[in-house]
Amino acid sequence: MNVAEAKRMNVAHHFDDWEQQYESCVLGMWVFIVTEVMFFGGVFAIYMVYRVNYPDAFAQASRQLDETLGTFNTFALLSSSLTMALAVRAAHLGRSRQAGLLIVLTMILGTLFLGVKFYEYHHKYEQGLMPLLGLPLNFNGPAEELGPTRLFYGLYFVMTGIHAVHMILGIAILALFISPALRGRYDGGNFLSVEIVGLYWHFVDLVWIFLFPLLYLVDRSH
């Protein structure tokens, strides 16, 4: 089956041709991503307001986060974005098996990220720096910074938490692609679905690119 034939056989009846279907689906995915940008944008707006109002408490609380683990996680996520991009490229070139293996690699890197994240959460819990749901806050700074410090940790856990939920969903969706890819589903160059899931994965990476400096590196200079 040549590429043109494979593509023709994978066009839904309400599209004229594969190219139109491709552009429509990519546009649809981008519209979804824009709604996700607005979803995260709301939390970033909250962060912005409180960071401007309480810079010292935010700087102090941010120094309690482990910047080495944060850097490593950023590295893992950027790498997973590369392997995802290469998986899309492999599917584009009709190398279905290679795409499958790169998707597995992407999932491994994503799971590594979540594992480190879980370790960080657990460590924060043990340190008494998880003031959520009535848990105590281990704090001995000036009294007027207690509230803002609690706010910072609240924002930290909510922002990284909803990001982690997106990661878990991304890994689950990627898992659906392994079997078809290894069985040669994308050999014909019908890479549309891989492209779409790739867009989602890169978006999750994008969010982390902003979360990392804003949460871990508020003020490390003294």
Added chain:
Amino acid sequence: MTTAQPTLRTYIVVYLLLLLGLAVTVGVAFVPLGRMNLAVALAIAFAKATLVVLFFMHVLYSPRLTWIAVFAGLVWLAILLSLVGVDYATRGWIPVAPAPTDMREPPADTPSGVRSQKTLTFHLAPIPDS
């Protein structure tokens, strides 16, 4: 060409630039630059995001309609953040009527963040003392 793709070399170069951006972000964070620290961190984050969007997400190779969707997202995000910022930045400019007694700020000797039970009447569980 709607389905054009960057070359393998492009992907690798973009990835290395992203790692360079990460290294610079972490490095600069430890240099005291005052307010410029945040500006530099955000500038690098935007540069990294642009690389991801243009190359990994193929927007550079996409039709103009996709560009419109991407820019619409940026514009709405800018509206959200700027108007929220303007709201909070200008709240002290004009006098406002005092809040109802049960919604007032706690007295000055109460540590902020630990509001007494009297001022917060609507929460379900008591706020734990830390």
